[in-house]
Structure formats: structure tokens, C-alpha cells
Amino acid sequence: MNRRRITRICFFGLIPLIVLGGAVLFREQHYAWITLCVAVLTCLPIWCDFERRETGSAELMVLSVLISLSVAGRFLFAWLPGFKPVTAITVISAMWLGAEPGFVVGSLTALLSNFYFGQGPWTPFQMFSWGLIGGLAGLLAKPLRRHKLLLCIYGVFAGFFYSLVMDLWSTFWMGGGLSLSRYLALIGAALPITIEYAVSNVIFLLALAGLIGEKLDRLRVRYGLFREHR
Numbered sequence: 001m002n003r004r005r006i007t008r009i010c011f012f013g014l015i016p017l018i019v020l021g022g023a024v025l026f027r028e029q030h031y032a033w034i035t036l037c038v039a040v041l042t043c044l045p046i047w048c049d050f051e052r053r054e055t056g057s058a059e060l061m062v063l064s065v066l067i068s069l070s071v072a073g074r075f076l077f078a079w080l081p082g083f084k085p086v087t088a089i090t091v092i093s094a095m096w097l098g099a100e101p102g103f104v105v106g107s108l109t110a111l112l113s114n115f116y117f118g119q120g121p122w123t124p125f126q127m128f129s130w131g132l133i134g135g136l137a138g139l140l141a142k143p144l145r146r147h148k149l150l151l152c153i154y155g156v157f158a159g160f161f162y163s164l165v166m167d168l169w170s171t172f173w174m175g176g177g178l179s180l181s182r183y184l185a186l187i188g189a190a191l192p193i194t195i196e197y198a199v200s201n202v203i204f205l206l207a208l209a210g211l212i213g214e215k216l217d218r219l220r221v222r223y224g225l226f227r228e229h230r
Contacts, residue, residue, distance in 0.1 A: 042107040070109040082196030088204030090134040096216035099138025106130030129165035159198025
């Protein structure tokens, strides 16, 4: 089975199935195991290439730095609930390095930063939502790099997508299964924070895309990194 097929199965099949299935079947009791499964599946496509690629260790170092920047950004803006650079750094990583690295940066940022903010049954949903935002940005990398307007639109979309996924978790957490009326009520209640988050995504993307993207592009071209992920 080739790497791309493994990626599709993990990112668009197994991970959402485990996240939603865990919320429905196990609720809070087994969130740690669900989180571990999501973390392993997030890294699996990268691990599949590690041993057979000469640049594998350098790529892991770059990913580690990006994840650290993302986690640090979440810490730095902890006092502003809806104003975070996590999505922007995740999207920028995906735009220049590819969908798989973007998914890894988004997903592991949620996992690692929650050792400070608090782990819980919400962690797999955060890992999935930020990871998928990065994965989709990698697939749309060329138009996002070329057109700032599309990049801004994607930032707004990412803000609403993240909120919709987390409101879905809140619906399950409140008990009684998936209730459409409860879900819509939660979406409405969270709308001000969602709008703030979407606007912050646009601000951080415009501020950081050129700065970080230029350095990632230089690393990628000079050292031949992440060629198979683009």
C-alpha cells in the first residue's frame, strides 16, 4: 500500500471514525486512548517515509520547530479566547510543505498544548479539526499561495469549521446523543467567538504567511525537503 493511500485512509477515514465513534460509544471515559489513536494515525504517513528517506531527520526537525511555534503562539495568546495563531501556522506549514505535514502540525499542536490547557474528551476533536484544516490547505496550496483573497477566505472558513467541529463535541458531551436543535443552539451561542477566531485567522495569515513561508520555501528548495508530500 503506497503512502498516499495510507494518508487518505488515516486522515479521511480512520481518524474521523475514531473521533466520532469514541464520542458516541465511550464518551469521556476512554478519551486518552482515543487521543493516542489519533496521534498515532496522524504521524503514520510521515513515519512510513522516515526510514527510507535521507532527509527524514531534517524534516522531523522542521516539523518540530513549526509545532513548537504553534504551541508557543497558543500559550502567548491564552488570555484572548478567540485570538490564536495556531490555524495560521498550520495552514502556512501545509501551503509550503504539503498536506501531510500540515495535518501533523495542526493535530500535534492540539495534543501538546493541551498538556498545559488541559486534556479531555475535547482533545481528539481539536486534533482532528486543526489537522484537517492543515490537510485541506495542503491540497489547496497553489491557489492559496498565489491569491491573498483566497487565503483570507480560507482563514474565515477554517475559523467556522473549527467551531462547528467543537460544537459537535459539545453536543455529544451534553448527553442524549446528537440533537440538531441543541447543536444549532450551541452554534448560535458560540457565534461571537467564532467570528473573532475567523478574523484572527485572517490577521495572522496575512502577517505570517510571507515571513514563515519564505523561510520554509528556502529550506525546501535548498535541502530538498518534503518533496514527496507536495
